[in-house]
Amino acid sequence: MLLAIVLIVLTNVFFRYFLHIGLGWTEEAARFLLIAMTFVAAAVAVKEWGHFQLLIASKWIPERQHRFVQLFAVLVVLAMSAILVRYGIAITRVSWFQTSPTMEWSMGYLYSIVPVSGALMFVFALEHFFDVLRGGSLPRQGTAHDPHAPAASQNEQGSDQWL
Template sequence: MHPHASSLLGLLRRSERVVDAAIAPVVFTAMAALIAVITLQVVSRVFFTAVGWTEEVARFLLVWITFLAATLAFRRGRHIAVTFVVDALPGLPRRLVHLAALLVMVGFLAALVVIGYEYMQVQSFQKSASMRLSMTWVYAVMPLAAAIMAWFALVDIIALVLGESPSRAEEPAA
């Protein structure tokens, strides 16, 4: 591989690691907040009067955790995949099928960015029942997570085109 291409790919992979490193503590913090909010909800219902906003916060946190954690799983190659047929293929056909799958993923994720953004706009007038939070903020995670996963898929496409492996299994765990 050309040294400039290798350098570019290295830069792209570092950008992936930076994004991943920024999202991981957000997901962890949101999980801890979700546990705290649900605990407050249960304790308040059992011993006192229910705290009204806890159900809403728990629901919103779960939505954000789901989408952001999906980006982490995507980067690490942890999403469910049936690969036995592709794995049985020899070198070039395997790479071409993998490339085709990545292109389909980018198309799907690009559509999700557009649809998610449009859905955000449609819901922008709506406020949540308890906290009066604009629903734009709740739905913003959909196009954000799709864009991040599309970026990760594009880096994989570039790696494949440059003759490198896009496999996440080769990277050390963070």
């Protein structure tokens, strides 16, 4: 999506400054792609548990309570994901018959990314919830795509990951 945004914006710059032709649809398309990219990235961040974490605060909480803190963090993400789904569906319904000013697309297409990404976040968070319930731990930030990253010991996992 980022590559498409760059190409669209560069195309607009070329047409506007070299050919003196303004392409109005490019700004709207780039904006829609940026919004979609943001919600897709948020879902990926939940899958990899890569959102902001307060690791320094874990030092203040006894290690035996880290599991409860992790469960609480996942429950917060589940609640926020459910809110995205519920209100995303509502805004998609309301905006379905509105059209974008330049491209004249249904705004419902744009807003439909909200409940879709919310549903994905919910599924990923539910997977994390059951992993923690079974005695596992949340993924460590930064090691999701690194096959050479050393596996964390149980003590490291318990002290470094939550919220």
